[in-house]
Structures are given as structure tokens and as C-alpha cells.
Amino acid sequence: MTRSPTVPEKWRWFPEGRYGLFLHWGPYAAYGRGEQVLFREHLDPCEYEANACAWRPDHYDPVLWAETAKKAGFKYAVLTTRHHDGYCLWDTATTDYSSAKQAPQRDFVREFVDAFRAAGLRVGLYYSLLDWRVPAWFEGPEVDAEAWSSMRDYVYAQVEELLTDYGDIDLIWFDGVWPRTREDLAGDRLVARIRELQPNILINNRLGGKDSGDLGTPEHHITAEDRIWESCQVSTWRLWGHTIGERWRSSEKLLDMLCECASKGGNLLLNVGPQADGQLPPEFVTRALEIGEWLDTHGQAIYGNDGGDVTEFITRGWQTTVDNTLYLLIRFWDGRPTLRLADLVTPVERVELLTAGQPLAFEQQGEELFIHGLPRTQPTPLFPVIKITCAGRPTANQWGRERLWNGDPTRVAEWARRRGETVFATK
Ligand code: GLC
Numbered sequence: 001m002t003r004s005p006t007v008p009e010k011w012r013w014f015p016e017g018r019y020g021l022f023l024h025w026g027p028y029a030a031y032g033r034g035e036q037v038l039f040r041e042h043l044d045p046c047e048y049e050a051n052a053c054a055w056r057p058d059h060y061d062p063v064l065w066a067e068t069a070k071k072a073g074f075k076y077a078v079l080t081t082r083h084h085d086g087y088c089l090w091d092t093a094t095t096d097y098s099s100a101k102q103a104p105q106r107d108f109v110r111e112f113v114d115a116f117r118a119a120g121l122r123v124g125l126y127y128s129l130l131d132w133r134v135p136a137w138f139e140g141p142e143v144d145a146e147a148w149s150s151m152r153d154y155v156y157a158q159v160e161e162l163l164t165d166y167g168d169i170d171l172i173w174f175d176g177v178w179p180r181t182r183e184d185l186a187g188d189r190l191v192a193r194i195r196e197l198q199p200n201i202l203i204n205n206r207l208g209g210k211d212s213g214d215l216g217t218p219e220h221h222i223t224a225e226d227r228i229w230e231s232c233q234v235s236t237w238r239l240w241g242h243t244i245g246e247r248w249r250s251s252e253k254l255l256d257m258l259c260e261c262a263s264k265g266g267n268l269l270l271n272v273g274p275q276a277d278g279q280l281p282p283e284f285v286t287r288a289l290e291i292g293e294w295l296d297t298h299g300q301a302i303y304g305n306d307g308g309d310v311t312e313f314i315t316r317g318w319q320t321t322v323d324n325t326l327y328l329l330i331r332f333w334d335g336r337p338t339l340r341l342a343d344l345v346t347p348v349e350r351v352e353l354l355t356a357g358q359p360l361a362f363e364q365q366g367e368e369l370f371i372h373g374l375p376r377t378q379p380t381p382l383f384p385v386i387k388i389t390c391a392g393r394p395t396a397n398q399w400g401r402e403r404l405w406n407g408d409p410t411r412v413a414e415w416a417r418r419r420g421e422t423v424f425a426t427k
Contacts, residue, residue: 007228010199013075013122014122015267016303016304017075018262018268018302018303018304019074019267019270019302020078020267021076021078021269021271021272022271023065023077023078023274024240024242024271025080025089025241025274026241027052027085028083028085028241029055029057029241029242029274029275030276034240035083035084035239035241035273036084036241039132052085052087053097053103055276057104057276058278059278060104060106060274061278062111062114064280065112065116065274066116068280068288068289070119070120070121071289072288072292072295073299074270076122076123077112077121077122077123078123078124078126078173078269079109079112079125081109081126081127082158084132084176085131085133086128086131086133089107090108090109090166092161093157093161094161113167113169122170123169124170124171124172124202125169125173126174127159127173127175128174128175129155129176129177129185130176130177130178131151134151134154135147136150152184156190159194163197170202173217174204174206175206176206177207182207182212184208187212204217205217215227216230217230217231217269218231220232220234222257222264224264228267230266230267230268231267234249235248235270240273241273242273248284249287250287251291251382252381254270254287255382256383257270259317259318259329262302262308262318262320263309263318263329264307270288291382294380294383297385298329298355298385300354301329301387302320305327306320306322307320307321308321310344311343311396311400312343312400315332316331316339317330317331317332318331321394324346324390324393325388325390326390327385327387327388329383329385330383330384336374337372338370339371339386340369340370341369341388342369343367343396343397343399344394344400346394347364347392348364348388349391350389351371352386352387352389353379353384353387354384354386355379355384356375360373360374360386361373367397
């Protein structure tokens, strides 16, 4: 069973929050072909720059973003302050290539940070180390040491601004270290400086080097780590930045990812690419709010949970736990009145269909739990949740812990032997 790793008090908000909003937004949104259109289509860099400077998202309203995010149940948000194209969304002294100096004449990062903080959400800043405009980044320190060190100073100065001028930042989310290394960047020095500036900050694991950082960030997949982690996922099929004609994952698919992360003891950082005009795409808002409504009723099974997967449950859905409570998040509702849960050894005190606030009859026969009185009709179009209050921490027997692929295989042999002579098979 997955349990959340012990984390210092100052970082508790992260595993407790479980659900973050990732925002990929910059002048690339105007192309409507993802955040990497400049590079992937190897566009003319001068033309791109001219378009970027003219980009003016008049409908950027981070107060509305934050209200939507809050309603949708997100507990924190991470904004791309600069992506690989090098355009800065804040008022930096290091370059004029920013929203503050170009058409918008606004410090988008400040507005974001203020709005999200005011809404009670934690704030994270994404920062791409890589900048496609700088040859030295790709040639490295060997070719032109001076160009390299001025490039590095530039990065350091920008990070310093972001972590000095915007109050407490909860998470810094580096990306794009390729093809450089932690050594090239003097990553240890950068980390030391970040800790000085923001003693409580979380630093993700993309500064290069093995296992660096405070948290894991599996991308496009959900894989548990033995430290705090968040899986970053697109809400569309493929791209992070706004993309015209992109396909959208359904709300049940998005919720399913959140439940899977929670059950494996991690977070979901769910991405949206706001439109060029600054609005969140309506397709996203609809889905996010549907999940938010589900969380209003079922959030106790997600937030602050200790992971789950207590017993084998893949035939029905996911499990999470909070202290002595086991939650069954039912992906597949079969409409039958009774649900049998095998392998739970802890005495059960109470069972409730959380979705309907309805107590349910139950009986425990040895290590089998039978829950009765379930409605034929699925009580929510998303995942119904059954809340099982136990007398202690929900614990499974050996079968529940080891499943098919772990532990002593003779356990399976004993079970197979129970067929006796009744079925035709060899010994
Ligand atoms: C990848 C992509 C980048 C995106 C990031 C999000 O590193 O290069 O475009 O921002 O994933 O995790």
C-alpha cells in the first residue's frame, strides 16, 4: 500500500493539496499550435519575435482564472513565467522581451501571483532554463566561455527577480535543462541561492542531475515515487499551449487521472493552455467545474489522503485512505445491490454511500466485506464513492497486499488446489 512519505511541515500543503493547475501561456498562444510552435516548425525567429512583441491579451483576468480554479477544486497553480521561446511574463530588468515592456505593458506574473494568493491558492512559477534565442545555451561553456557565463548570469538574474519581487513563492518549476547539465549551470549554487531567498519553497526535479529536487514530476504518466511527486498531464490529447482544433479529454478521464494519482499517493498537475486573448478555453472550464462539483461532495477522499490501493480493486475502481477511513472510488458501477470487498482485515464500523450521504448496511464474514443496499442507478455520472470507517488503519491480508505478482506463489497454489477434482485440469 502506498503511504505518503513524511515531509517537513512547511511542505505539507503539497501532498495535502493533491490537485494543481498548470498554465502554459505566452505569445505562442496566438499561433494556436502549442507552446513549441517556434521550434517545432522552425519558424523565422525575427517574425516570431515581432509577433510576440505585438501580442496583447486584453482579456487576461487572473482574478477570474483564480476564482475558476478555486471553484474547480485546485489547491495550487503553476504559471509559465517564461517558456523555451524566452518571452518573459513579468517586469524584468534583464530584457525588454516581456509583457511589461511590450504591447501589454503589464506584469502578468504579479497579477497572477496576487490573484491566486488572494483566492487562497498556493503559487508556483514555471521557468524554462532553455532559451531558443541564445546560441550559447546550445554550444555550452566550451565554445565561448564568456557568452556562456553571460547567459548563465542572465538566467540567475531572472530567477533572482522572480523569487525576490513577488513575495512567498511556494514552488519553482524548472524545465528544459537539455542539453546542458547541472554542472554547466552550477545548479548547486542556484539551489543554495533559491533556498536563501525562499526558505520554504519547493524545487522540482528538472535542474539536471540524478534525483535532484524536492519532488518528482512524471510527465504524461502516473508513476509513484518514494518521495512527494506530481504527475503533469495535459487536459487535451497532446499539447500544453493553446492549440486550435485540439481534442479534449473527457471530464471522467481527467477525474480518473486525479483519482489514480491520489490512490498512488501523489498529486495531479493538470494543464490548460489559455487562449491568446487571455481567456481559459470554455472546453476546459466546463470539465474543470464538473470535477469541482464532484470534489465538493467527494473531496475528503482526495485531499490530504494517505494514498490507497489497500486491497485488489482494479475490477471496480480506485481506493484512497485517510487515517482509519477507506474510500472506494467506483469507476465501474454495475447496478447490483451488493458489493463484495475481499481481503480487508480491519473491523469495519460504518459504511456510507458518500455520494448520497446514505448509510449502508454491511456485514463482515472473516476477511470479506459485503456492502448492501446500493442503488441500481449510478448516483453520479462521475465516480460514486463509498466511505468505509474502520476501527484502525485499513489493512489487508497477505492476498490483498501481494496480489498476483508479489510474495509467495505457493499461496496461489493453495487457492488453485481448492478446485479439488471438480474441474478438468492437470495437477
Ligand atoms: C516538456 C515540454 C514543455 C512542457 C513541459 C511540461 O518538457 O518540452 O513544452 O512545458 O514538458 O512538463
